[in-house]
Amino acid sequence: MSEYGKITPAIVAELRLAIGDRNVIYEDKDALDNYACDMAGKIFRHDPEIVVRPENRDQVSAVMRIASKYKIPVTPRGAGSGLAGAAIPIHGGIVLSIEKMNKILEIDPVNRVAVVEPGVVTNDLCKAVVEKGFLYAGYPMSTETSYIGGNVGTNAGGGKVIRYGSTRRHVMGLEVVLPSGAVMELGGKFRKDTWGYSILQLMIGSEGTLGVITKVIVNLEPLPGKTVNLLAAYPTLESLVSTVALVVKSGVKVISCELMDRFSVDVTTKYVGTTLPFQDKTEAYLLIQIEGEGDDELENAYEKVGALCLEQGAFEVFVAESRIDSAMIWNVRQNLAEGMRSFDPYCSLSGDLVAPLSVVPELIRTIARVSEKWNVRTAVLGHIADGNIHPIPIKPDDMTPERWGVYSEEYFEDLIKEAVKLGGLGSGEHGVGFLKLPALLHTKTPEETAIHRAIKLAFDPLEILNPGKLIQEK
């Protein structure tokens, strides 16, 4: 580990001078407390020495120049909705929150892009562009809280990846402040660029280890046609999984394809105060959103997909067309994480396995086997058509939260090894942070990690930007 400088009163004064008193939080324990952890959970908390909340790019740049000068570690932070600890200041130092940079700067209909500051809540962006007749296709399940900057930092996925791809596909340009304080413009409103290595793409998913994002240019899609949501109730997880590949290759325009197991649905419906049909005998639900140009295309599409579900053994398929029905079903899906947390505040939401669709049935069996071996009760949900499964293990009653923090990550490490054996990965969309780093390092070759390190040092020779995340420290 590099030796880092500590925040001194002189440095605080310098920061205050650079970005204004109101943008600095120091020695206010309650206020600092809000920046000590993310959605991974309080058991992983680390206190920042100081929090800065710059209002613009120049202030970000000023902060980075001061941090470089004194070699203070800087942890960039979005909404704190991450699940891998990427925004947790494990070395103390400065937390750089982008919360005040939250303006939608431009919606440009001719070039079909929106230009936004990184602290814009993704949902606000989605709503604003719909009013102008466009779709922003990024749809992490935390869409109502997470920031677009955080989505870019983790290459967030979510519920519409099967149709539109991850955040990487939606970002056309970035403005980034480098650790030195220098500003770099990457990409732009243009749609082609063959020159050299794509630093833009390198920046996406870099979890704030290479630069601080200060502006994002995103691609906008035309609004989709009409949509309908199917909810299929299955007697077994196996029969559900066997439907998915058939749905994907059916030619129907599938926007979302989500798995919710009975455990997660039971606790979540209780949490949100609703019930789903067949809940007393269903082992798992498949939620499929389908798009069609007109009523006829849509009806034919959902009949086709619904028939596939029934052929594969679904008890029943329900069709949610209206706003109310659709919202009722999606409300359950969107609240699964919150629902699980209401059931067990220590349940770990960081599980994020990915596998090729063909081995997803085996992956789900593996999750059951490994959970049994570790003696943990685990809910299983996820974006199943992407092969992206989130196992959510519950803390055993007789285990302390501290022990669980270690135990659950060891459990995930075991699970990730098994997923990799199947040809899968240990992280699909949540990012690596520091929580998944030990487990994921085992899955990468020395050559790959060496290149990662070389890239990191090219951007950040002092290793002050989000150290200990995504790649191993020296």
Add this chain to the structure above:
Amino acid sequence: MSGLKKIAVLVKQVPATENVKINPETGVMMREGLSVEVNPLDLHAIEEAVRLKEKFPDILVTAVTMGPPSADKAVRYAIAMGCDEGVVLTDRAFAGSDTLATARALSAALKKLGSFDLILSGERATDGETGQVGPSVGSLLGLPVLTYVSKLSVGADKLDIERAVEGGHEKLSSPFPALAVVIKEINSPRLCTLGGKLKGRKSDIKILSFADLDIPKENVGLSGSPTKVVKVRYPQVTRKGKKLSAAEDFDGAVGELLKVLNDNRVEVNA
């Protein structure tokens, strides 16, 4: 056993939006380009009818709507939820009907369709928000009208209901036939099954036109509507908001804010 053999459910197709816009020139609702859905409050009436049918399988449930020919989607939806059949009352002659003219047409249609033991309607439509058509139909047919029904059970020869009143619930009984206006507390409407949707899509929908009804032309349509929309006005926002931005000049913005507060005699303790 129940004395209930035939139920009619009144449904309406409404714009699928919470922001209904009125044409300021004509005073008529602008429906063009809006997607449509079954009035959400009518779903509770459909659900209640279907639950009765599940309890007493001999009951025949007919969903009835008045609207453009495309309003068949609303009764198809009702069939998808479990109703047996659907009727659409559609004719140019009905265009522009207000709630009274609509109730005249619907009650004439219900008479024509046969003797219903129970007619169910939703509390009101989310577009017009009047809540008048259901009770008007009952009253034109000379039936007991039970409003704000939050619970409903069927006996051998009577209907027992609870209705929501200010501060509590009132229990009433009524003989058949009757009309009940249900409120959303009464149940949670079900999701349609795929099989139900297929049935709804493939069902033959009965179409009734003005000529099928035994009513004078001056009782329906625009000319049969005593309600005249003279003018539609949107409420004007009278507050004059002013935005002060502290991003460029913090001290200046604070100064200006203090001045505004001072001018409006708001005491500021600095």
